Amino acid sequence: ICGTFWLLIQVFMHRWAEGASAGPEGTKAVRTLDDMPGPSVASFAWDLFAKRGLSRLHELQLEGVQRYGPMWKASFGPILTVHVADPALIEQVLRQEGQHPMRSDLSSWKDYRKLRGHHYGLLTSEGEEWQSVRSLLGKHMLRPKAVEAYDKTLNSVVGDLIAKLRLRRRSQGLVTDIASEFYRFGLEGISSVLFESRIGCLDEVVPEETERFIQSINTMFVMTLLTMAMPSWLHQLFPKPWNIFCQCWDYMFDFAKGHIDQRLTAEAEKVGRGEKVEGRYLTYFLSQTGLPMKTVYSNVTELLLAGVDTISSTMSWSLYELSRHPEVQASLRDEVLSALGGRRIPTAADVAHMPLLKATVKEVLRLYPVIPANARVITERDIQVGGYLIPKNTLITLCHFATSRDPAVFSNPDEFQPHRWLNKDQTHHPYASVPFGVGKRSCIGRRIAELELYLALSRILMEFDVKPDPEGISVKPMTRTLLVPENVINLQFIER
Numbered sequence: 001i002c003g004t005f006w007l008l009i010q011v012f013m014h015r016w017a018e019g020a021s022a023g024p025e026g027t028k029a030v031r032t033l034d035d036m037p038g039p040s041v042a043s044f045a046w047d048l049f050a051k052r053g054l055s056r057l058h059e060l061q062l063e064g065v066q067r068y069g070p071m072w073k074a075s076f077g078p079i080l081t082v083h084v085a086d087p088a089l090i091e092q093v094l095r096q097e098g099q100h101p102m103r104s105d106l107s108s109w110k111d112y113r114k115l116r117g118h119h120y121g122l123l124t125s126e127g128e129e130w131q132s133v134r135s136l137l138g139k140h141m142l143r144p145k146a147v148e149a150y151d152k153t154l155n156s157v158v159g160d161l162i163a164k165l166r167l168r169r170r171s172q173g174l175v176t177d178i179a180s181e182f183y184r185f186g187l188e189g190i191s192s193v194l195f196e197s198r199i200g201c202l203d204e205v206v207p208e209e210t211e212r213f214i215q216s217i218n219t220m221f222v223m224t225l226l227t228m229a230m231p232s233w234l235h236q237l238f239p240k241p242w243n244i245f246c247q248c249w250d251y252m253f254d255f256a257k258g259h260i261d262q263r264l265t266a267e268a269e270k271v272g273r274g275e276k277v278e279g280r281y282l283t284y285f286l287s288q289t290g291l292p293m294k295t296v297y298s299n300v301t302e303l304l305l306a307g308v309d310t311i312s313s314t315m316s317w318s319l320y321e322l323s324r325h326p327e328v329q330a331s332l333r334d335e336v337l338s339a340l341g342g343r344r345i346p347t348a349a350d351v352a353h354m355p356l357l358k359a360t361v362k363e364v365l366r367l368y369p370v371i372p373a374n375a376r377v378i379t380e381r382d383i384q385v386g387g388y389l390i391p392k393n394t395l396i397t398l399c400h401f402a403t404s405r406d407p408a409v410f411s412n413p414d415e416f417q418p419h420r421w422l423n424k425d426q427t428h429h430p431y432a433s434v435p436f437g438v439g440k441r442s443c444i445g446r447r448i449a450e451l452e453l454y455l456a457l458s459r460i461l462m463e464f465d466v467k468p469d470p471e472g473i474s475v476k477p478m479t480r481t482l483l484v485p486e487n488v489i490n491l492q493f494i495e496r
């Protein structure tokens with residue numbers, strides 16, 4: 001891998017020598033990319049590879065704003081990208097994203113699917129193909145009533161999570177590496193919604209295939225940035241990253257296919273015996289739409305993948321911050337107890353009476369947006385943003401980490417202050433913190449994710465006082481395609 005880095009740097013140096021470096025700000029009325037500031041290809045490559053920049057991509061956003069202002073260009077491997085780090089400018093991009101927004105090339109993800117003859121899922125498909133599956137899934141994932149119906153299923157997963165936390169407690173109630181438990185919770189949660197059956201991630205002994213699936217997601221995310229930064233001809237020369245990346249995807253596709261086939265076969269046998277089938281789960285809905293099975297497999301694989309790290313990171317950061325802010329934790333517990341009026345298990349409807357809980361999750365996602373940088377490629381036409389003409393097909397990176405930590409938008413931006421979202425006098429630009437994205441291509445799992453987080457956090461706070469590890473250190477985020485905790489988080493769960 002070291003050799004690969006050096007070769008990449010040489011490639012960057014070569015392009016730099018060809019004159020791909022940045023120019024000064026221009027004076028024309030509408031400026032072009034030539035006028036846009038930004039690091040030279042060589043210096044950006046240096047930041048990325050020599051200074052562990054791939055895991056610090058979110059911090060590079062902050063440095064970029066300081067050096068170049070709200071818009072700058074940089075070359076990421078073979079790709080030139082325009083960075084936009086101002087809420088109003090992000091709004092300008094998203095308002096021009098067109099009928100079928102394209103997030104980015106995610107080129108290595110697509111290359112893998114082409115290589116293996118898989119179909120695309122919602123994360124990777126484009127155009128009409130994306131639109132048709134989005135409309136089908138939207139009916140079951142975006143309508144509030146449809147999502148509320150998953151609360152019983154999710155509550156049973158939360159019950160198992162609480163039992164597992166109890167089991168994992170050591171002296172003084174310490175649970176080490178909480179994220180590892182929340183990965184399993186995320187996978188069990190999304191599986192229960194997709195298959196309406198449990199796959200044992202929270203059992204005392206976790207099935208080996210589950211551990212391998214989670215490991216495959218982690219490694220695949222690490223390899224994503226690397227495989228995207230490498231031009232495809234380098235994959236032949238230095239095959240290791242690409243091969244590992246493919247093995248991870250192979251395992252994820254096999255895992256999803258295995259579960260889908262098992263579930264649908266059991267259903268078919270029931271029908272064969274004349275029994276009534278009452279499928280209320282997403283895989284069933286998808287399989288009834290007439291989509292080819294290859295499309296069902298790829299969509300379920302991508303939904304499973306999307307539901308694991310996102311939930312795990314948000315759960316980990318929420319409890320990390322709440323453990324360090326006992327006063328917020330106490331107010332939140334009071335809110336939950338009063339909303340439940342003596343009951344122990346919240347329903348989806350109860351969440352309407354928990355504004356502080358919602359504000360807490362918003363604040364956590366502002367500080368630690370799971371997707372620290374999103375992207376758009378506008379293929380239909382050139383657009384203007386912040387006075388620059390951006391040619392069609394340019395990759396535009398939306399720097400959400402930078403905007404959500406911008407002191408001009410949020411006072412004390414590095415502080416955890418959920419109440420800022422409840423204070424009517426404090427308003428923020430609506431595009432300053434958009435952890436689920438905005439518009440047609442925004443997160444389709446948002447409602448399910450929020451419900452899962454609300455049900456889990458409220459129950460945990462009723463069962464435990466959550467305290468920091470007395471020997472713990474403060475934990476920073478790092479980028480692994482997604483934003484995740486850099487170190488393990490250990491917390492005390494004191495029985496209430």
Ligand code: HEM
Pocket residue numbers: 103122123124134190302303304306307308310311314365370371374375434435436437438440441442443444445446448449
């Ligand atoms: C805290 C949890 C989550 C966060 C912060 C989050 C965030 C995001 C973001 C920022 C996007 C890109 C939106 C855009 O490009 O405008 C996205 C897309 C997506 N998310 Fe999530 N997500 C979360 C949980 C989930 C869950 C649980 C699922 C699965 C049930 C899911 C499924 C998806 C899918 C399939 C897409 C692609 C949508 C499309 O392209 O049409 N997400 N998510």
